[in-house]
Amino acid sequence: DAGITQSPRHKVTETGTPVTLRCHQTENHRYMYWYRQDPGHGLRLIHYSYGVKDTDKGEVSDGYSVSRSKTEDFLLTLESATSSQTSVYFCAISGDRRGSYEQYFGPGTRLTVT
C-alpha cells in the first residue's frame, strides 16, 4: 500500500470555525489531491497540487484553500466551516508516469460541522 496518512481521522467542529486537515505521504509522489465524498456524488475534486507551492482548483473548491510547502505534506483548510462541508475527505497521490493515472488514497477524514 502507498504510504499515505491523514489526520485527524475524525473531527467535529462548529459552524464558523477554521479547520485544517493534513495529508502526509512517504512515496515522494509529485501529485497530491483532496476529494470529498458525499452520497450520490461519488468523489469530487476540491484542489490538487502538481509540486511544492504549485496548486490548482478542482470542481468544488469554494470555501476551501490548500497549501503545500513540502513534497510530503498537503494541507486542506476550511476557512470558516459550514454544515454543507460535513463530509468524508480523502487525500490521494499519484506519480509522474505519463499514460498511467492511478491515484492512491488515504484512509479518509470524517468531518462533521455542527
Place this chain on the structure above:
Amino acid sequence: DQQVKQNSPSLSVQEGRISILNCDYTNSMFDYFLWYKKYPAEGPTFLISISSIKDKNEDGRFTVFLNKSAKHLSLHIVPSQPGDSAVYFCAASGDYKLSFGAGTTVTVRA
C-alpha cells in the same frame, strides 16, 4: 455537470455468479479509465484500469471492457465472492485529474 455516470446505484448478485458494473462518460478527451473498490470507513483502492488504445483488460477475476464509440465501459467480476461486497467507483482521466462516477454498491449473497 457529471462527466462520468454510473446509473445503477446498487447491484445484488449470488456468490459464484458474474457481477457486471456499467459506466458511461461524456468527455471524448478521456483516454484512461479506472475502477476503484471501497469498503466502509476505508479509502478507495485501485482495482483495474484500461487505456483508450485497448478494448479489454483482464486481471484475475476482474475484466474491464471499453467501447469508445458508445463512451461506455463495464467491469466484470467472475466469479463473485463475498469479499467483493463493496462500493465500486468508475473514474476517467485525460490528464492527471480523475473524474468519478457516483458509485455502485455491490452485495454478494451467499
